[in-house]
Amino acid sequence: MNNKYIFLQNIFTPYRISLFDDLHKKGFDFAVYYMRASEADRNWKIELEKIRHPYYLDRGFYRMVGRFHVHFNPRLILKLLRTKESEIILGGSWNDLNVLTLVLLKRLGLLKNRLHFWSEANYLTIGARNDNRYKAAMRRVVFDSAEGALIIPGKMSEITFAKWKTAPKTFIRFPNTIEEEKFTISEMELLRREENDLPVLLMPVRLQEQVKGIMNFLASICDENVKKCRILIAGDGPDKGAIARYVRDHGIEDHVTLLGHCDTEKMVSLYRSANVFVLPSFSDPSPLTLVEALIMKLPVLVSRRCGNHFEAVLDGANGYLFDPAEQDSVRKAFDALLSRAVQWRNMGEISSGLYRDNFSRQAVIDGFVQCLTRFTEAAS
Known part of the structure; x- marks a missing residue:
């Protein structure tokens, strides 16, 4: 049985686990697909048996190249292709190999699911400041491939997407929360x-x-x-x-x-x-x-x-x-x-x-669920 929403995440993090557990407790219909349990420069100790939200853990290709984490999960992508009714919320970087693959499949008409982007876009980060016209053009193509909402932490991302000249989209605020x-x-x-x-x-x-x-x-x-x-x-x-x-x-x-x-x-x-x-x-x-x-x-x-x-x-x-x-x-x-x-x-x-x-977790969750549900109902 498909979940209404599927979040795509790179790894488990304590603060997101507590957020997803509370989201599940609220009765929100979702699952989280993780590319991998952890990454090379992370020190968190995650107790999988204590996780309360529904999830799928994949074990695809992973390598750290410089400061970049490179993931590629063919099995996870195939699993997403089979979830016909779910809306997919793409977390992680816009240039992640899994994200780029899903965007390409969407453009080719092979992926039928509605895509949303969950992005912490900030034009002042080092990566964003090292920009060029080719990178900017590719970024616009990626973000413009999703007909869903842009799920963002706050005002900085709104400013950033305006500077990046991406196609207008509905913003849904979903700031990072803590334990x-x-x-x-x-x-x-x-x-x-x-x-x-x-x-x-x-x-x-x-x-x-x-x-x-x-x-x-x-x-x-x-x-x-x-x-x-x-x-x-x-x-x-x-x-x-x-x-x-x-x-x-x-x-x-x-x-x-x-x-x-x-x-x-x-x-x-x-x-x-x-x-x-x-x-x-x-x-x-x-x-x-x-x-x-x-x-x-x-x-x-x-x-x-x-x-x-x-x-x-x-x-x-x-x-x-x-x-x-x-x-x-x-x-x-x-x-x-x-x-x-x-x-x-x-x-x-x-x-x-x-x-x-x-930033209080319950207020953040309530606002997110209300806005995303309203968006989905209006777009259906």
């Missing part, structure tokens, strides 16, 4: 974070300078300002050695700590003890860590290139935005936030309100 039951903070913990001798800035990032801009941020605010606070960098990555050398060469080892990979339990503890959340990315489609910071009632200092900043940051209210490519912009935002330490508690409450309004 919110794990991210809690008590009144006592809020009071305890105010007792830090120096402000604690938490930066949860992959240690990849070209993408996350860690050394760029430290250089922009200057060593003197770094020494006014403690900066905790949670994450691992290929530039760990270079960042450690930078910290050592600038004599800021007492103020900048590289924590390495931190699991969810450790991250929750860090959010509870931090005073400020920092995300200095050069490229970040729709970061979940920013959403986590909101629910943990933190003021935020965030790059404008982070796709979900439109929904997560009210500039000057719950934090400040900056352009990571302009050191003066970074410094001014840092100075402005640090000068308002007495207001951080109130700023954190505004963050919490933004989480409630824009």
Whole structure:
């Protein structure tokens, strides 16, 4: 028996599992087809027996080439071709081999299902900025092949699709959600974070300078300002050695700590003890860590290139935005936030309100189901 909707995903992720489990609990008729259980640079430990939503796990071709994950799943594609009545929601990158194959089959008339795209399109990511006319033309062909809706996290994607000049489509918002039951903070913990001798800035990032801009941020605010606070960098990555050398060469080892990979339990503890959340990315489609910071009632200092900043940051209210490519912009935002330490508690409450309004899982699910159901009924 076909499900009404089939989501195509690359791998299992904890935050999407909790989202899909709640979507299933709501009675939404769907299944998720996964290309593979995990990828080479992922550290999540997934307990398959605890998954509650219906899914199919394939084991096709996979290889990591540079920073790209290459998947190809002929058996999965054949299975989709046999699900005549289902609507297919294509997740992952527009240039994934499976997505390109399904789009080609659609154009040839061999795939009859209605296609929707679930995309975190952000014209400011490194991949999108490395554009050319051939890539742009191919991207338009791919997105214009789907007669369904564009399922997006928020305003950044709307702006991006307008810049890419894709054919007009219905937008349905479906922002990334977190495992919110794990991210809690008590009144006592809020009071305890105010007792830090120096402000604690938490930066949860992959240690990849070209993408996350860690050394760029430290250089922009200057060593003197770094020494006014403690900066905790949670994450691992290929530039760990270079960042450690930078910290050592600038004599800021007492103020900048590289924590390495931190699991969810450790991250929750860090959010509870931090005073400020920092995300200095050069490229970040729709970061979940920013959403986590909101629910943990933190003021935020965030790059404008982070796709979900439109929904997560009210500039000057719950934090400040900056352009990571302009050191003066970074410094001014840092100075402005640090000068308002007495207001951080109130700023954190505004963050919490933004989480409630824009990212709470049940509200996101309810809005998505209502909009997609309405779209399907109107298009039938």
